[in-house]
Amino acid sequence: MTGRLLAASFVLIVFTTACAGHLTLTQETQLAKSQSVFLEPTKDKTAYLEIRNASDNPGLTLSGLQEAIAAKGYTLVEDPEQAHFLVQSEVVYCNKAKGGTTADTLLAAGWGGAIGAVAGTGAFLGGGSPAWIPGLGIGGALAGAAASKLTENTTYVCAIDVQITERTKEAVQQTITQQAAPAPSTRASSVISALIGGTSVAPPTAGNTQQQITETRTGHTRIHQVRFVVSTTKMWLGLDEATPALEQRLVQGISGVLP
Template sequence: MERRTIGVALASLWLAGCAGHMTLAKEIQVKTSASVFLTPTADKTVHVTTRNTSGNPDVELAGLADRLAAKGYQVVDDPAKAHALLQVNTVYCDKSKPGTTLDTLLAGGFGAAVGSAAGTAAALSGSSFKSIPIAGAVGGLLGAGLAKATEDTVYVCAADVQIIERTEETVQQQVTTNVGPTPQGVPNPLGLLGGLNMQSLQPPGVPGVSQSVTEVRSGKQRTHQTRVVASAQQMWLDLKEASAALRDRLTEAISGLF
């Protein structure tokens, strides 16, 4: 009887540890910070530029041009001969953590900083062992250990997307972009996209400063900017497997803008 009771208790702890943590099939979400509506046109020429500053080589969006070609677009090497310029920079692809969740990466929008100290206060405000009875502490530790062993792993990727389409009429457009913070001396990701050619706007000795830059552009072109974010969640998911799935979904989502 005593063994049966112990077995039931352990089973209960296992179920408690697993509840809400086990995802056996890979779940992928994709979100964009802003909708993009391109003007319908018979000119299907596009020039594609992709960059990857995430530090993860497995999320190169090299298949983006092929996706667009499969949709009937003519991908050209000379940007001067293209009706649309597609510029993409993958800025983050790694395990989700406070400051780099799907929602936080999406919230800032195009060009926003990656990562923050969010969640630190919550992490430091947990319960103390002094307030937990000994039996509860042992059971809680066992349950927490089982939960850790079976919990889902979540990876997130973020890509900043800029599309410039040529227009027949002159367009005057105000474009606001979030900038920084970036380390001193490191080129701002916006420069990689050709939007703003600048170094970090973070003042020396002042960490964590975020700014927004507003430009008024006038010419025969219209600019669209958005951030596309994807997350992959599964129990015991590793970075390489997640990166392949996220790369494909980002490629699908970005090509879907056309």
Template sequence: MIRFNGLIITVIFALSLGLSGCSALSTSVKKKDLAVETKMSATIVLDPVTSDKRTVYLQLRNTSDKQSLDYQTPVAAAIKAKGYTIVEDPEKAHFWIQANILQVGKSDLRTVNGKTDQGYGAAIQGAKIGSMFGDGDGQLAATVVGGLIGIITDAMVDDIVYVMVTDLQISEKAKQGVDVTESNNATLKQGDSGEQTQQSVETVDRKKYQTRITSTANQVNLTFEEAEQQLLEGLIQSMSGIL
């Protein structure tokens, strides 16, 4: 009887691994390779300039909780490789590139996609398989074991995606004789119920363009350390590619 029960459990394990964990196993196969994407919310097209105007001032920030993301040096290197000069004085630069890594978030797509009951579903499937074996106490034990195996199998697989959001502003000097008017509106809160509105209009010598860069890295059981470099490379390519 003991050997027979052992055989039942072995069969349950195999079937449960294949069926109750089918979603988990499918994710493991489909997402085994790291997939990275970088997209801009809007395209920025700059006017061509002569070689003496190929100067850039960089102001790069990172206000996310991932302070290991240092992109100042590689962005500067990528821009220099395209024939531009990085300058320290903003007044001497034809272009300003100002950016801030706003946030880096982590999500499990198996949960985000509405599958919040994933673990329970695997348990139910495993229990169903277990209930097919034996009868009486043996069937009950097999059902419990099948359910537990389903939970364990499913818990081993996470469909992880890291999303990095970067705000970007590019400024370029306006041509001689061209005045650019800049208008700013702001509403300031005053206590719990009041607010104050401020408006300002000024003439500046730069045209400004804004966009947002969203970078994603997706792989099964992905860690941030594994995604970090790929996310940075996508961001660097997008920022330097504007020039």
């Protein structure tokens, strides 16, 4: 009798926990960006594309980005000197959302911002306590905790920093202040240096993520920097299932910026 009561109670707890936790049976994917980007329309439909992945999800390759850009009438070139737009992107995080690393915190950090802000203990642990049901005692509490785990949603979140450099007819003087990234890419730096003349006033310790770099550039180019953050949620969601949805929305978002 006791066994049947516990079994029935467990089923009840699973049902109520699922309802209270807004159980997600259909995968939901959302995309946001740190700021708006406005590029000048042009007849020169040439673009240079560079994709890097510094996250721990090598499966996120943005393989469809080249095709999406080409579908908008652009010709992808291998020489950045021959491109009107340089689209450089780096996946900086792609994994489960957790305390301090959620879509909101990644978006708020902005382009080049730190990953994994410190969160309170309550947020990290879930911020809740087991629900007690009269008559079930500790068994009910344990069943509630198990049911919560069985029915909890899983969210994966990816952040990608995108830098778009566009050529301009007029000379442009632009000052950019940003957080320094550790071990900057030699390829990316050489591309920008080749296109834009300028003076860096970065401190000697600019490699530290807590430092900031301020650069004043003068030339016939304009730089736009934006962070895209995409999240996808579903009950029992795995990384292999999450990655295609994340990649599809990121490809749509990045290609959609080009005029």
